[in-house]
Amino acid sequence: MRISALLILVALSLFASGCPKDVPPAVSLTPEQKAEQEREATAAAALDHAMQLMHDGQFLDPETALDYLDQALDLDPTLTTARYQRAGILITKERYDEALADLDYIVEHRPDYMQAHYTRGFLMLQRNDFREAAREYTKVIKADSTMAEAYVRRGLSYLNLDRADEAVDDFTNALALDPANLDANYNRGMAYMRIREFELALKDLSQAFILDSDNSRIIMARARAAMELKLFTRAAADLQRAIAMEPSRNALYALLAEALKGTDDMDGAIEALRKASALAQASGDEGMAETYRRQLEEYLDQTYP
Template identity: 25%
Template sequence: MKKTIKILTVAAASAFIMSCDSDESKKGRFLLKGNEKLEENDPKGALEFYAEAIELDSTYADAYYNKALAHLELNQLSESILDLSLAIKYRPDYFDARFTRGLNYLDNGEFYNAREDAQALVKIDGQNWKSYFLVGLVEEKLTNFSTALEAFEQASLLNPENSDLLVNQATIYYYQKDLEKAKELLTNAMEVNPMEPNLHNLRSMIYFDEGNYVEALSSVEKAISLNNSQAYFYNNKGLYLLFLDQQEEGLALINQSIQMDEKNPFALRNKGIYYVMQGDRVSALQYLVELNQNYPDMDLVKEYLEKAQAL
């Protein structure tokens, strides 16, 4: 109750100052206050100010866009997509809103909606590397690897100092089992930015495929030291520990990864592998049978399903 009174008092005190202001200047002020709250790591407070701006102008695209960013800070993906859609509705050529919505669609598993945004970005600004970056991410998810690679290469031509784009290209070559080309691109990325965590994670995956589990573990630990918020880094570390005969430590990291991202099928595969190593046929089949149905081309699934069935 005291908080409500305080807000009313502040509003009353500023009413005279703002009485001569236009709605245009008022909404801009609310937008700036919202931005300050975001910078202070207070997304809920930011949402209140953005809502005030929108109340003054229901077509205020910038307020919808920034409001979407605040929702993202709160892990409210659906709400963020809704606000970005409103920003785009009122400003169809809003590049940043379309780019962010495309990334959100990818995170939400809406790959074809993300593709529409990516194609729109190329039309809006065909000289912006982000347009092709989003195209590449979408086509990678849709397993159109040749198209994804072309898009990442185009993005890299437009932004040659971006190590992420080299890692993206290396990832596609990794999927295509061209490990030598992937390693070559990772070497180039190291020269641009040796502190890129995804670079070290991908290098760990290549080491694992080559049977070098010690180096795989070392590389993924480097990735985690640079970015400790990625679930798949912990999942990979857990997998490598399984193959280094540290099964319980590996399982703990795989479970941690699942808690961070329950949608990752690779973590479920790794739990299946753990149970095969433990000789637990029933638990292993619980994971591997369904994965084999849904992801028949996933590495190690068929191999460990056969091992589980033989237990």
């Protein structure tokens, strides 16, 4: 009886581990299947070589990385990561049509690949296709509502579509996520300017100035907001600061003339307009030079009737 029990235990052990006769026969691949496996393995290796050249989100040698990515996609066009990385390199080279072709392929075959939608939105902004850009960033925001930059870029799209109220909402959402976001502060200020909320615009543009006090674009925008609020002395100070950074920009002198006129400094305004006209003339912008000359004549007539 003991021997029978032992035999049963041995049999069960063999059954559990699988007897030789239970092992399925090896599947033999056709030559085509073997070739396909080899192509996929070679493509994966090329992609791996490319990714080894990446450090801190950037390729150390973009040209070599691009060669590897081209090889990978020639062998296996379905490699999503390779397509996305190639699109990124092509964008840095301003080969936007080729980059867009890669991104279009990805969003068609992998609609859940949000990085591709985000980058495609960037290209749509580059092309001034603001409706399509807004659609792409809406997809990104629905997938991840914590991306401040997605709100900023959709807000820019809305602002260019004259949907300033919606732009304000998006920039506000971005600032709730990242209060120090320079683009959100600046562009919400510009959106407030669009809807003539000048006090709010001045507040946002002043915050943007705190974040980047050497940006003449921000200083110029803040001066415009101050002028709308009849804060001419403040606007003039901002414009003089901007002129110190960009002394050859004729538009700054023209704005300074308006600000100085608001402070009743007509001599200063006249001198600023003369400078604006001379700079426009020197740069070959005859149209603006003539505009400034006509404005100068008006100022002269008002000052010395």
